[in-house]
Amino acid sequence: MVDEAHERSLSTDVLLGVLKKIMKRRPKDLRIIISSATLQAEDFLRFFMGDAESQPKPSESDAMTLDDLITGSSNPKDNAFGGEVGRIINLEGRMYPVDVLYLETPAEDYLEKAVQTVFDIHTKEPEGDILVFLTGREEIDSAVQAISERAAELHPRAQSIMPLPLYAGLSTEQQMYVFEEASENTRKVIFSTNIAEASVTIDGIIYVVETGFVKLRAYNPLTGIETLTATPISKASATQRAGRAGRTKPGKCYRLYTEANFEALEAATVPEIQRSNLAPVILQLKALGIDNIVRFDFITAPPAELVIRALELLYSLGALDDYAKLTKPLGVRMAELAVEPMMAKTLLSATSFGCLSEILTIAAMTSLGGNIWFHHDGEKKRMETARRKFAVEEGDHITLLNVYQAFISKGKKEARFCHDNFINFKAMTRAVSIRAQLKRYLERFGIAIDETLSSNANKTPLSVGGLSKGEQIRRCLTTGFFAHAAKMQPDGTFRNVAGGTVLHAHPSSLMFNRKADWVIFHEVMETGNKTFIRDVTKIEKGWLTEYAPEFYKIR
Amino acid sequence: MAEFDLAASFIPSLHKPASLLPIARHRQSLLYLIETYPVTIVVGQTGSGKTTQIPQYLEQAGWCSDGKIIAVTQVGPFPEKSRVLVLIVFSPVESPQLLLLSELQKSLDVKSAKKLAIRSGSKMSLHLLPASNSSLMAYYSERLLSILYSHGTP
Numbered sequence: 001m002v003d004e005a006h007e008r009s010l011s012t013d014v015l016l017g018v019l020k021k022i023m024k025r026r027p028k029d030l031r032i033i034i035s036s037a038t039l040q041a042e043d044f045l046r047f048f049m050g051d052a053e054s055q056p057k058p059s060e061s062d063a064m065t066l067d068d069l070i071t072g073s074s075n076p077k078d079n080a081f082g083g084e085v086g087r088i089i090n091l092e093g094r095m096y097p098v099d100v101l102y103l104e105t106p107a108e109d110y111l112e113k114a115v116q117t118v119f120d121i122h123t124k125e126p127e128g129d130i131l132v133f134l135t136g137r138e139e140i141d142s143a144v145q146a147i148s149e150r151a152a153e154l155h156p157r158a159q160s161i162m163p164l165p166l167y168a169g170l171s172t173e174q175q176m177y178v179f180e181e182a183s184e185n186t187r188k189v190i191f192s193t194n195i196a197e198a199s200v201t202i203d204g205i206i207y208v209v210e211t212g213f214v215k216l217r218a219y220n221p222l223t224g225i226e227t228l229t230a231t232p233i234s235k236a237s238a239t240q241r242a243g244r245a246g247r248t249k250p251g252k253c254y255r256l257y258t259e260a261n262f263e264a265l266e267a268a269t270v271p272e273i274q275r276s277n278l279a280p281v282i283l284q285l286k287a288l289g290i291d292n293i294v295r296f297d298f299i300t301a302p303p304a305e306l307v308i309r310a311l312e313l314l315y316s317l318g319a320l321d322d323y324a325k326l327t328k329p330l331g332v333r334m335a336e337l338a339v340e341p342m343m344a345k346t347l348l349s350a351t352s353f354g355c356l357s358e359i360l361t362i363a364a365m366t367s368l369g370g371n372i373w374f375h376h377d378g379e380k381k382r383m384e385t386a387r388r389k390f391a392v393e394e395g396d397h398i399t400l401l402n403v404y405q406a407f408i409s410k411g412k413k414e415a416r417f418c419h420d421n422f423i424n425f426k427a428m429t430r431a432v433s434i435r436a437q438l439k440r441y442l443e444r445f446g447i448a449i450d451e452t453l454s455s456n457a458n459k460t461p462l463s464v465g466g467l468s469k470g471e472q473i474r475r476c477l478t479t480g481f482f483a484h485a486a487k488m489q490p491d492g493t494f495r496n497v498a499g500g501t502v503l504h505a506h507p508s509s510l511m512f513n514r515k516a517d518w519v520i521f522h523e524v525m526e527t528g529n530k531t532f533i534r535d536v537t538k539i540e541k542g543w544l545t546e547y548a549p550e551f552y553k554i555r
Numbered sequence: 556m557a558e559f560d561l562a563a564s565f566i567p568s569l570h571k572p573a574s575l576l577p578i579a580r581h582r583q584s585l586l587y588l589i590e591t592y593p594v595t596i597v598v599g600q601t602g603s604g605k606t607t608q609i610p611q612y613l614e615q616a617g618w619c620s621d622g623k624i625i626a627v628t629q630v631g632p633f634p635e636k637s638r639v640l641v642l643i644v645f646s647p648v649e650s651p652q653l654l655l656l657s658e659l660q661k662s663l664d665v666k667s668a669k670k671l672a673i674r675s676g677s678k679m680s681l682h683l684l685p686a687s688n689s690s691l692m693a694y695y696s697e698r699l700l701s702i703l704y705s706h707g708t709p
């Protein structure tokens with residue numbers, strides 16, 4: 001059973017392709033169940049039916065409206081569609097009609113408009129909770145604050161209003177608040193990211209305020225940079241969002257854009273497979289014995305540029321040979337390691353640099369996504385000071401190593417250690433477990449790990465045993481991350497190797513206010529209109545051509 | 556790498572008794588379709604009970620006997636957190652896929668898995684650990700399911 005398939009995540013699309021292949025071989029005993037919350041059911045069925053049977057039907061889901069949502073599968077066409085292959089069954093309970101309201105003129109600031117609309121609903125409309133779609137955590141936090149502030153101006157005897165956030169990264173307890181009924185004479189207003197569109201269902205929502213944007217990841221094959229940008233939603237998303245108002249009784253949806261804006265939206269959201277770095281997926285498919293990626297039956301084919309770029313990278317990493325076959329043992333092992341290909345390569349090169357133990361730690365630490373430091377309001381300065389204690393000239397990776405080392409030798413036992421150093425205990429505990437997991441993988445490959453970082457082996461945890469070790473680590477990182485190389489400019493920004501993109505050191509990086517020449521980085525992300533690099537380490541330019549001659553010849 | 560982390564996953568609003576879930580009315584038609592056709596597409600919102608109820612219907616209807624396996628991908632509500640997959644295995648303890656599963660299970664956060672099972676109102680918590688019987692519940696990403704399937708199991 002493939003659950004929530006409508007999200008069209010990269011792994012869902014791969015799984016569906018693999019299942020279709022297996023279904024052909026085992027039509028009798030394999031049963032596939034696909035669950036989908038939205039209107040794409042026919043697309044899934046058509047995919048499994050193959051081309052012959054499904055040709056005459058154009059994609060009707062594109063034109064699906066709220067009314068179709070309400071009528072559900074009572075439509076008899078569902079019974080005929082599917083041939084011998086399958087059927088669609090609709091479990092939806094009754095949907096109630098939703099009034100959709102548009103703006104007459106576009107809003108200048110949708111966040112401000114959303115807060116205003118919430119107050120208009122609160123003061124003028126009958127009972128019922130409100131769900132507001134925003135794009136991210138910062139927007140949500142500021143909206144929650146704005147509501148709290150303005151709520152003070154309400155008449156003391158008026159119904160009160162309770163703003164609640166909903167986004168990834170909230171603790172489980174915080175998440176549960178949105179599902180609890182508000183106390184008497186209180187209206188709940190939930191500010192949520194896209195997760196409330198289909199993945200999370202909240203009872204009692206009568207009003208939906210819809211800003212028309214969602215944050216989507218998109219990978220640019222030319223620059224190799226993945227961005228997370230607020231993007232206009234699709235018609236299918238807008239319909240789904242509006243439908244959230246009609247689950248308990250008739251509701252209203254306030255679209256904070258004009259009807260003409262709506263008409264101009266794309267029919268459906270571009271699936272992840274068409275906007276992602278495909279190197280991990282292609283590596284996985286190769287490991288499954290699917291060599292001809294171009295002819296693999298994807299539900300939506302990825303664009304050629306993405307496939308080419310991924311093959312190029314995997315080849316440069318040494319995972320594929322001249323015939324695009326998986327190399328043994330390197331490529332096979334990279335596919336098995338549960339980290340992305342560049343880090344997998346780094347891990348598998350580490351033995352030859354004599355720094356496997358250190359690289360294991362760095363791999364675990366970078367996988368935390370920057371959640372190592374933790375501070376309360378007003379403590380930022382003191383946190384920076386604490387952080388400097390672990391910093392080393394070479395950059396962020398070895399600094400992370402120092403933090404881990406200190407945590408293992410002190411922090412695990414003393415509760416104060418993490419508190420005093422503004423280190424996130426939970427994140428560090430996770431790093432320990434990820435490290436152990438990676439270590440088990442390597443041991444299964446028969447790779448010996450000489451632990452230099454156990455709690456008692458090293459008495460000077462804040463150094464890494466001299467310069468040469470540090471250099472080995474940086475060289476080793478270059479064998480995996482050569483594609484993420486950049487040169488610092490006189491103004492302190494960076495340019496990537498292709499030259500076109502201006503990169504900024506993330507404020508959390510040591511390179512934020514230090515001088516460097518060439519660097520490699522773990523991660524690149526676009527926030528607002530700046531592109532940041534995170535986890536940055538100095539390297540020598542010559543190492544790039546030494547460890548990735550093919551890659552730097554291609555460019 | 557966050558593949559086995561369940562800490563941030565939960566199935567919201569499933570506190571209703573199973574018989575009141577919208578899906579209960581469709582039990583017979585679901586089982587009929589799954590029996591008859593290779594592919595069944597189920598359209599339903601979170602909270603309709605599909606994730607928790609369908610595997611149980613299938614188990615009760617005998618889809619777990621003779622070494623058959625029901626595998627369900629389990630998507631947390633937060634796409635940034637990786638997807639996990641619930642795999643309920645009813646097969647002889649020493650079969651190869653089971654060994655693979657127990658190995659993976661060591662890296663699971665068992666406590667949050669239990670919470671998840673209890674909140675979802677299912678009996679799955681009973682199968683959580685490979686006790687004396689041959690039933691086991693483990694968590695898998697879609698990636699690992701692809702691997703499991705293409706190696707010819709189940």
